[in-house]
Amino acid sequence: MTLIELKYVIAVARERHFGRAAEACFVSQPTLSVAIKKLEEELGVAIFERGGTEVAITPIGQRIVSQAQKVLEASAHIKEIARQGHDPLDGPLRVGVIHTIGPYLLPKLVRKQLELTPQMPLILQENFTVRLLELLRLGEIDCAIMALPLPDSGLEIVPLYHEDFVAAVPVNHPWAELNTLRTEDLKQETMLLLGTGHCFRDQVLEVCPEMSRFSSSEEGVQRSVEGSSLETIRHMVAAGLGITLLPKSAIPENYADEKSPLVKYIALDEPAPFREVVLVWRRSFTRLPAIDALVKAIKASGVTGVVMV
Numbered sequence: 001m002t003l004i005e006l007k008y009v010i011a012v013a014r015e016r017h018f019g020r021a022a023e024a025c026f027v028s029q030p031t032l033s034v035a036i037k038k039l040e041e042e043l044g045v046a047i048f049e050r051g052g053t054e055v056a057i058t059p060i061g062q063r064i065v066s067q068a069q070k071v072l073e074a075s076a077h078i079k080e081i082a083r084q085g086h087d088p089l090d091g092p093l094r095v096g097v098i099h100t101i102g103p104y105l106l107p108k109l110v111r112k113q114l115e116l117t118p119q120m121p122l123i124l125q126e127n128f129t130v131r132l133l134e135l136l137r138l139g140e141i142d143c144a145i146m147a148l149p150l151p152d153s154g155l156e157i158v159p160l161y162h163e164d165f166v167a168a169v170p171v172n173h174p175w176a177e178l179n180t181l182r183t184e185d186l187k188q189e190t191m192l193l194l195g196t197g198h199c200f201r202d203q204v205l206e207v208c209p210e211m212s213r214f215s216s217s218e219e220g221v222q223r224s225v226e227g228s229s230l231e232t233i234r235h236m237v238a239a240g241l242g243i244t245l246l247p248k249s250a251i252p253e254n255y256a257d258e259k260s261p262l263v264k265y266i267a268l269d270e271p272a273p274f275r276e277v278v279l280v281w282r283r284s285f286t287r288l289p290a291i292d293a294l295v296k297a298i299k300a301s302g303v304t305g306v307v308m309v
Contacts, residue, residue: 004035008036009039011024011025013048045061046058046060047065073282080286080287088287089119093123093294095123095125096124096132096144096145096146097124097125099128100250101249101277102124104250104304109297112302116300117293128198129199133151136281142287143279143280143294145160145298146280147199147276147277148275148276148277150278150280155282156280156285157278158295160277160295160298161298161309162276162306162309163248163303163305164247164248164274165246166248166268167181168245168264169266170237173264175264182268186207190241191204191245192225192237193244194233195226200230200275203273225241249303251304251305253304277306279298
């Protein structure tokens, strides 16, 4: 049994496909398949059920995959101990971030991080909350920037900032000249939402729960429309297809200087809905000075519209 074989097992468990797992490990599919078959023969059990378009994990395979991950984490821990003997900030940090935070935080964060700790490059990955939590458990990323609430995942959590939500309406909308809106006023409007899987969608539905009730009905087609990203939704608002809620950091920095804006952003009456943004990492992760450096860079990045905590 080798660490390489365990790495292959974890890759197949993650991808549920031998070909994709081989690509992720930068080896040929026969090489990966032979290695896993050799390990199964050595252990005397089947880890995977082959056949069909997707590979399934056997019950005993689930336990083996879980233990394999612990072994690889322990191996990585040994390397980190050795690295810490030199400089815990020396080397890349693998950071995940949810889709509705990445476009507005990362450009500023990367610039500030390069200024503060250039010896610690960030390897970035945008994804959904559920997927990032899985990647954390598998050790594929070191930490992740996401929004509360999170499932009870046994992770370490540090608050970063919170930001209010604002309404975005077309420039020719009757509300465009208002300074504030009541959340209950949104109930009668066509609301543009992110698709299922985005945590920000769930947060908007907490503000406008009526949209959740309409989403599976014929009336819901008229009352709510889904988009794939906040930027797609912003363009839909500009086209007059409806209104939406956005995190305050999504307001363009040059918005106040625009001579003919297509979208107007309106604050919501107090207490305005908001989201809490946090940084999470595995409790077994040993490069805590790297986590501290990342938190410092985030709080020094000056993200528009957020309140640092």
